[in-house]
Amino acid sequence: MAEHAGEAAHGHDGHHEMSFWSKYVFSTDHKIIGMQYMFTGMAMALIGGFMAYVFRMQLAFPGEAVPGFGGVSPADYNSLITNHGTIMIFWVAMPVLIAGFGNFLIPLMIGCDDMVFPKINRLSYQIFLLSAIVLIVSFFVQGGGFGGAWTAYPPLSAKAEYSLTPLGSTLWLVAVALEFVAFLLGGINFVTTTMNSRAPGMKMYDIPMVIWMIVVASILFMASVGPLIAGAVMLFMDQNVGTGFFDPGKGGDPILWQHLFWFFGHPEVYVVLLPAMGIVADIMTVFSRKKLFAYRTVLYTVFGTGVLSFTVWAHHQFIAGVDPRMAHIFTITTLLISVPIAEMCFVYIATLYGGSIQLSTPMLWALAFLAEFLIGGVTGIFLGASGADVYFHDTYFVLAHFHYTFFPIAIIGVFAGITYWFPKMFGRHLSEFWGKVHFWGTIVAFNCIFIPLFMLGAAGQHRRIYNYNHFPDLATPELQRLRVIATSALLVMLAFQAVFLINFFYSLFKGKKAEKNPYNANTLEWTAASPPPHGNWAELPRVYRGPYEYSHPDRDTDYWPQNEPN
Amino acid sequence: MVQAQSRGGSRGDPASLGGTSSTDLNVVYDSGGGPPAKRKTLLSNAVLGTMIFILTEIMLFGGLVSAFLIGKSMASFGWPPPGQPRLPIENTAFNTLALLLSGVALFVAHRRITDAPATAKSPLWAAILLGTFFTVSQGYEWVGLIAEGLTLTSSVHGAFFYLIVGAHALHVMVALGFLISCGLQVNQGAVELNRFHATEAFWYFVVGIWPVLYGLVYLS
Structure with missing residues (x-):
């Protein structure tokens, strides 16, 4: 539907007319594939958001029928929380941030006409779509969707007599595995394209930060996913063939899964964090009209973070029976990794310092990212310390902590990116006014959801409980009031997403037409038409300088596009 | 020698890259129809x-x-x-x-x-x-x-x-x-x-x- 916007501007010479199917469904054009990922991700976000609505209603008003869903059984509840987590990470954050923005931005920002392996790119999306369909199908099979939490710890995930979802858990696993294959193919494309297809003259340090971060994120993904694929195959065999890899009764070890899962699971945090940080960096330079502070330092920091992220995984397992001496080591690495991330936050603040800041909608989202992610990062310190984690483990404190990291990444970062690149994607402007209404409605409501959850967690409220009335210590009116506040704030936040959707689809067709470079930005994508035609440029650009030459003292204008000879 | 000079030009100096299209290490020209300039890569x-x-x-x-x-x-x-x-x-x-x-x-x-x-x-x-x-x-x-x-x-x-x-x-x-x-x-x-x-x-x-x-x- 949305891709129609590109049709009007598509009269580029040298490209014969294509049918609707070959242009939008089986396209090998990186922009269309990026859109496909983005729209699929948005659809999945609606499903994941609806799931959050249903189980939050159950927690605030236990036992009452939820409008639009009905009564929530314990099995429903388990399946909802499991699939909410799975969807938001694997089918929203990854496809939109890496595959969506990566596909759309990489060729446009490095100045080439397409990915180096366009057909592999198309295959990547098709496998991804298949994985989404398999996951959705798994909700409706006998026994319902998988309910063993998104981390899928055995024995709950390995044995049908425990999970009670014989088919659901296998389909869940197959869907996740297919999704990994899709991103593997995408990641190979991203790295190879960025290394081999940059515009002539674009050196390593001339690559925009968002592209670097997507590339590093892809490498992190590909280096960390192998052990999880190994684990997934082993879990699949435990479920369906009768092997005992994770079954102590047969000589296996259930903790082994946790190692394989979190060896991937923790770098995965940085896989989605880095693209969001890159988007924010690019937006902040444009809307403060300043050079990115310490480009090379940021880049080396990103590499360092990537390496460190492979050494922290066992902080998820402090109470799983790992050796306490081991826990000390992982406490130290975990606290260490907050240093480079904090450094990047300082660098971003230094970028803003003294700039002429323009509070447009994308800039508001970028600033909110920094503020909210800081809260997520700081609360992580408590959890990374193994002593404090003994108390906090598996409470709502953990839950609120990682929502304060993932929400800024997957929602705030994505909104920043979409509102910023919307003119380039669709050739029209979003409404600034309604964009700001949506921004404030989302941000205020978001904090009202999760600050009460921090308090609940500190009060000892355990995660993955269907009905707190069964726990007298947790069923007090004070705690119940906090749960109602969180749920009400969630309803408000979801309602404000309607503002975004209406603004988005209205602007797609009726928005103000956008020129090539509405923000006076430097990077190459703004030298292509809005929206860029198939092949992006009639003549491919050449690059003469870095991407962040704003407010150069020798220039009359406050920007200096990368492709201008002087 | 020309190549070395073109690479040695100061960063962002237009002359260092703009005027050396055919001698820049990064650029090789296709005589055929394709894109005007191509990047030479370490690995295919x-x-x-x-x-x-x-x-x-x-x-x-x-x-x-x-x-x-x-x-x-x-x-x-x-x-x-x-x-x-x-x-x-x-x-x-x-x-x-x-x-x-x-x-x-x-x-x-x-x-x-x-x-x-x-x-x-x-x-x-x-x-x-x-x-x-x-x-x-x-x-x-x-x-x-x-x-x-x-x-x-x-x-x-x-x-x-x-x-x-x-x-x-x-x-x-x-x-x-x-x-x-x-x-x-x-x-x-x-x-x-x-x-x-x-x-x-x-x-x-x-x-x-x-x-x-x-x-x-x-x-x-």
């Missing part, structure tokens, strides 16, 4: 893409091997567990030799293929034959082991054995498919070098990881 797309894929593969086998080592360390009654058949160490050592030789043969083909593709034909097909021998011979061993009672469900030992060796076998078969397609291209005298080099990288990975797996799974 196919080879770089394959190397990144191999990174994932190494981590995949790394995951399998660590899982295997943990599983082995958990075994309370020794390894392999009592009552399980002994693995055919000697036969597999011979197969390992065949696989390593196929890697050598492919390297010989690599040395010849750029200058005289026709002379690369025999070492390339030798590599394919040795690889096929390895696969078939290993498969034959599996039949024997299953008959002796080593199966996926007989013990964690059996499960890890078939998982790791099977994962490797799958890779060998896929890689053989690519090698054969390169062999057919050489037969027709129209070899795509990028494709050959990418296949070669993948085959070296498949050959190189096997001794590690053999040492861990069979010998320890």
